[in-house]
Amino acid sequence: MHPRNIYRDGTDFVQLSIVYPPLSKYLIEPHKTIDFGDQNAQRCLTEALLHRDFKLKIQLPLDRLCPPVPNRLNYILWLQDINLASRYIEEHGPYTIVQGIDIGTGASAIYPLLACTLKKSWKFVVSEIDPISLESAQQNISINELDDRIHIVQCNATSPVLLPLVLDEDKRFDFTMCNPPFYSSFEDVSQSAEAKQYGPNAVCTGAAIEMITVGGESAFVGKMVKESLGIQERCRWYTSMLGKLSSVAEVVDIFTTYSIDNYIITEFVQGQTRRWAVGWSFSDIRLPDSISRLQKPNPVISKYVPAHNTILQPVVSISREVLYETLSTILSSIGKIYIRFPNDFNERSTSEMKGIDLEPSDGFLVFAQEDTWSRSARRRQKRLLDDSGARSGLDSLSPPTLTTMYSEEVISSRSTMTCSIHIRDSTFRNVDVAMRDAAGKHGKPSLSVSKQDLNVEFTWRKGRDRRLFESFCSHVSRNSM
Numbered sequence: 189m190h191p192r193n194i195y196r197d198g199t200d201f202v203q204l205s206i207v208y209p210p211l212s213k214y215l216i217e218p219h220k221t222i223d224f225g226d227q228n229a230q231r232c233l234t235e236a237l238l239h240r241d242f243k244l245k246i247q248l249p250l251d252r253l254c255p256p257v258p259n260r261l262n263y264i265l266w267l268q269d270i271n272l273a274s275r276y277i278e279e280h281g282p283y284t285i286v287q288g289i290d291i292g293t294g295a296s297a298i299y300p301l302l303a304c305t306l307k308k309s310w311k312f313v314v315s316e317i318d319p320i321s322l323e324s325a326q327q328n329i330s331i332n333e334l335d336d337r338i339h340i341v342q343c344n345a346t347s348p349v350l351l352p353l354v355l356d357e358d359k360r361f362d363f364t365m366c367n368p369p370f371y372s373s374f375e376d377v378s379q380s381a382e383a384k385q386y387g388p389n390a391v392c393t394g395a396a397i398e399m400i401t402v403g404g405e406s407a408f409v410g411k412m413v414k415e416s417l418g419i420q421e422r423c424r425w426y427t428s429m430l431g432k433l434s435s436v437a438e439v440v441d442i443f444t445t446y447s448i449d450n451y452i453i454t455e456f457v458q459g460q461t462r463r464w465a466v467g468w469s470f471s472d473i474r475l476p477d478s479i480s481r482l483q484k485p486n487p488v489i490s491k492y493v494p495a496h497n498t499i500l501q502p503v504v505s506i507s508r509e510v511l512y513e514t515l516s517t518i519l520s521s522i523g524k525i526y527i528r529f530p531n532d533f534n535e536r537s538t539s540e541m542k543g544i545d546l547e548p549s550d551g552f553l554v555f556a557q558e559d560t561w562s563r564s565a566r567r568r569q570k571r572l573l574d575d576s577g578a579r580s581g582l583d584s585l586s587p588p589t590l591t592t593m594y595s596e597e598v599i600s601s602r603s604t605m606t607c608s609i610h611i612r613d614s615t616f617r618n619v620d621v622a623m624r625d626a627a628g629k630h631g632k633p634s635l636s637v638s639k640q641d642l643n644v645e646f647t648w649r650k651g652r653d654r655r656l657f658e659s660f661c662s663h664v665s666r667n668s669m
């Protein structure tokens with residue numbers, strides 16, 4: 189489960205039934221749990237959790253899906269991470285309006301209800317093809333007084349899947365999300381149930397329209413990918429949940445077909461149920477590995493996991509202060525880059541970011557317009573200087589200066605490679621990030637309290653040329669050991 193998911197440690201059903209008494213009649217002995225095979229009990233549990241933890245009221249038709257709250261919350265928290273990391277390098281930060289789209293919001297409208305309750309700055313346009321679900325979703329939005337922040341559009345079998353983006357061509361969106369119908373047919377549903385993909389105990393109350401679509405979920409997401417080619421950066425991140433492991437590979441193959449290299453994959457685990465989510469972007473924003481890569485991918489999909497955007501360089505037996513100074517010196521010696529220093533980060537933290545320990549506040553953010561650090565770049569620069577015979581008139585090639593002529597917004601928009609650098613304790617491992625060789629490791633680590641084994645963590649934040657990011661990391665790493 190997501191680290192910020194409030195259901196990570198399970199649910200105390202007895203305590204929940206005290207807060208939401210209708211649940212008491214579904215408690216079963218001896219463990220005081222509920223029967224997940226009983227759809228009324230499941231429905232009541234969803235109502236209870238939404239009531240207690242989000243102050244949301246919800247009404248659901250009996251013949252439509254009853255959404256499990258912990259799993260739906262996982263997807264929203266991942267989107268929060270995506271949004272925060274995407275806006276990390278921007279001037280306006282994560283505090284302005286965030287505009288999302290939920291494709292197939294369902295009878296509950298669970299995603300926009302949860303997301304808007306958690307973040308007051310979020311707004312949604314949601315779509316739905318099923319008239320029964322559409323009516324119910326509208327009711328749920330209205331009883332929670334969210335009509336001014338969640339707008340529904342009705343679609344039909346021939347509409348584009350990304351209809352909300354097509355309807356308003358002037359509007360920009362931060363993300364799309366979708367929990368698509370997973371299956372291609374009734375046979376597909378029963379085969380999956382036999383393979384226990386649906387979870388051995390949970391009952392599914394979904395109607396055919398919620399669960400079945402021509403070609404199954406990968407074809408549905410494939411349509412989104414094709415439509416997104418025409419929309420491009422008007423939406424920053426396109427995402428979708430996937431119910432089958434096999435679909436992850438199928439969707440990544442679609443990305444490859446359309447040369448989409450900026451994609452992300454995660455996994456949502458709730459009890460014995462596993463779901464996956466994919467995202468893709470035409471922007472040059474790159475997300476840290478903690479968001480863009482599954483931590484322990486099933487071997488079946490390991491070759492489909494996107495390349496690392498986070499690289500760790502171990503540095504042995506050094507104090508944090510010395511390493512910080514070393515990094516400052518190296519960075520300041522690189523020509524034509526702009527560096528944002530730690531104090532600037534701290535100024536940016538606001539209450540919006542409280543509880544989100546995603547972006548550390550003690551690092552460097554480096555903006556580069558071109559490669560000035562590689563051997564070939566330095567040779568090129570030397571040749572130019574030699575040819576000119578004098579340095580006059582070549583100010584821009586002279587040793588490093590920090591750009592002070594432009595606002596950070598201009599620098600950020602012109603940057604072709606943006607990378608954050610943080611010092612991490614060597615015990616820090618929140619994800620399976622790329623580790624560089626600890627070359628230069630020699631002697632025993634000092635026992636001095638101020639010295640320790642640390643990692644320099646490089647995260648690619650923006651750019652289209654992976655080689656530029658990697659060569660920058662190599663240059664700084666080589667010089668910091």
Ligand SMILES: C[S@@+](CC[C@H](N)C(=O)[O-])C[C@H]1O[C@@H](n2cnc3c(N)ncnc32)[C@H](O)[C@@H]1O
Pocket residue numbers: 253254255291292293294295296297298299315316317318321343344345348349367368369370397398399401
């Ligand atoms: C698996 S349900 C998900 C419902 C809800 N989002 C949730 O997570 O509980 C899929 C939903 O997509 C809707 N749907 C199917 N095809 C659609 C399309 N082309 N456009 C919009 N919604 C669609 C279905 O009616 C259904 O409500």
